[in-house]
Amino acid sequence: MSLFKAHYNLEKHSVGFVVAIILAASVGGVVEILPLFTIDETVETVPDMRVYTPLELAGRNIYIRExxxxxxxxxxxxxRDEVERYGPYSLAAESQYDHPMLWGSKRTGPDIARLGGKYSDDWHVAHLINPRDVVPSSIxxxxxxxxxxxxxxxxxxxxxAAQSRLGVPYTAEMIANAPRDALAQTRPDSDGAEGLIARYGEATTLRPFSGADRLTEMDALVAYLQVLGQLTQAPYASGAAP
Structure with a gap:
């Protein structure tokens, strides 16, 4: 009962009570804030992680917009049930270039962290035009x-350029050639395809994603969906699969 009596006495002294609240809140703040100064030491890096191409980034923007x-x-x-259903669990390094991150917690639809390469481009186009055509029960x-x-x-x-200010390693050359690179990614035989590969790496996918004869928002969104889970192969090599 002495503890309750001490608390009761403290409540009668407003200044002392405020000081006690500040001290208690400070302890909680220190516990939460101090680890942030060492966060760079706790986040793993992967050597083969690549950035989004301009077309993929445009698709990500459309994904957010819609x-x-x-x-x-x-x-x-x-x-275990998530790993068996969706694939290797997500690594923090996979989201290092995501601004904003799209982890989410709402699953009205399935998780799509490993969607890239699971279905064909034609499937994605049909699914986006009318989901019921490929998944009859879809809402x-x-x-x-x-x-x-x-x-x-x-x-x-x-x-x-905005992403580079947030830490994404886009070079001045990438920024200057962004419009050309976006078009080149859907035109494998174009003059700009070689430059795109030189800037973004051999893993970059070049193909007409929607099959249209002009660059559309469908191309961008399908390009983004097809790269999900494919920006690095670390999850597949780290034993994250069951």
Whole structure:
């Protein structure tokens, strides 16, 4: 009872009570804040991690714009049933270039952290135009206008520049060539394809994602979906699979 009596006496002295609250809050703040100064030592890095191409980044922006993150998470937890269903659990390094990160917790639809390469480009196009055509029980809304909407590329350099200010290692050359690289990724035989590979690496996918004869928002979104889980092979080599 002495503890309760001491607390009761403290409540009668407002200044002392405020000081006690500040001290208690300070302890909690120190415990939460101090570890942040060593966070660089605790986050793993992977040598083969690559950045999004301008086309993939544009697709990610469309994904955010259309609210897809509200129904699909992008973080596979270490639980056995999740690993068996979706694939290797997510590593922190996979999200190091994601601004904002799209881990999420809402799964109205399945987690898509390992979606890249699981289905063909044609499947994704059909699924986005009318999900019921490929998944009869789907409750996902349709996005048919993406196939007709031309992708604006003039501002892609500004998008890359903004990401570089947040720590994504885009070079001045990448920023300057962003509009050209976005088009080149859907034109494997174009003059710009070689420069795209030189800037973003041999792992970069070059193909007409939607099959259209012009660059559309569908191309960008499919390019983004096909690279999910493919920016690094570390999860597949680290034993994260069951």
């Amino acid at each position: 609210g897809c993150y509200a129904c699909h998470s992008q973080m596979i937890r270490t639980l 996902m809304p349709a996005y048919p206008w993406l196939a007709d909407a031309p992708l604006p590329v003039s501002d892609l350099g500004a998008h890359l």
